[in-house]
Amino acid sequence: MKRLLIFLLLSVAGLQTAWSYYQYKEAFTIHPNGRAVKCYMRGADGEYKDVLYKIYPNKEESNVGRIVHYVSCNQDKFIGIIVNDDIVYVKKGSIAVNTRNYSGEMLNLYSEPDTTSEIVFQTDKVQTLPIYDINGHWLYVKLKDKNGRVVFGWLEPDMQCGSPFTTCP
Template sequence: MKTLTTILTLLILIGCSNHKSETSSTENRTELIPEPEQDTQEALDEPQVDQNTNKNEKCNCKGIVDWEQDVKVPVYNKPNGQLIDTVSHDIEGEDFLTFNLFDSEEDYFKVEIRRAISGQAKSGWIKKDDYLGTYASNYSDSDTLFLYSNPDKSSAPTDTITKYYTELYQILDCKSNWVKVRMEKGNKEYQGWMEPGMQCPSPYTTCN
């Protein structure tokens, strides 16, 4: 009888010991799993910003780099920022630079720029200069070019041009699909906002 009692006592002690060991092991494993840091968790919870959104873009215009000037155009990641690329015409191949214009700050344009025929588009900011512009499309005597005081046809004209000039109109600013331009001819300077239908941002052909 004593032997049976001793065996039962040993079995009970072994069972309690195993249970305690498993509990301790589980607690240790739990302690090894770190809680996520608060900043990391907040970052995971924040919505990701779409870098390709165009909601805040000011302009939707096109322009060209003067094909008669063999220039190298630096492209920056932001106004007064880091240089990310430099683009230029292929003069011999007659593959000239054109650009889509999305925004304008004091000295810079936000653009997507490429060679018209074969170039890969580069996005960034380029510094405003006299080689960035568009042509006018008032080809006939009946096509009067009005340059307006504001990007609105109801605003007062600053200049009325009844003759077609082949010179490039330098782009100074943009808003929606209007461009503010300047062009000098002889001793006369023309400046104002050019409506979309009078812009011809092509280095190759006229725009009808």
């Protein structure tokens, strides 16, 4: 009887801890046809633990693109899916891309998805940038400069890398 009581108390304490872990984490949802079906948790360090390999453009204004290959790097705490023929959408700003200026090259953000348009921001730092729109192979991204000012601009295809674990060729 004593063992059963201890077991029940420990079980309740464990459930309370697990609930508080998930209760206060920010999440984003995947939306096919405007209906949420999956929720991806943000890790305790504030970073998403999932890897996005490719996104393809979508014509709907409320969504940024179609996930083609999405996997989780931590099966214990995060949900991961691989999408082949199913179309799945994400909210703008929910996914990100890394920049490819690994050797200190200058990264430019443009006012339009064209290298002849005005450069709205430059940096030599590698960045992870949330995606807000797609035009062809160009991505409309957001970053904060060293003064905390929010800057939006178009990132050219040659400076995009979808995997945070390797450098892109």
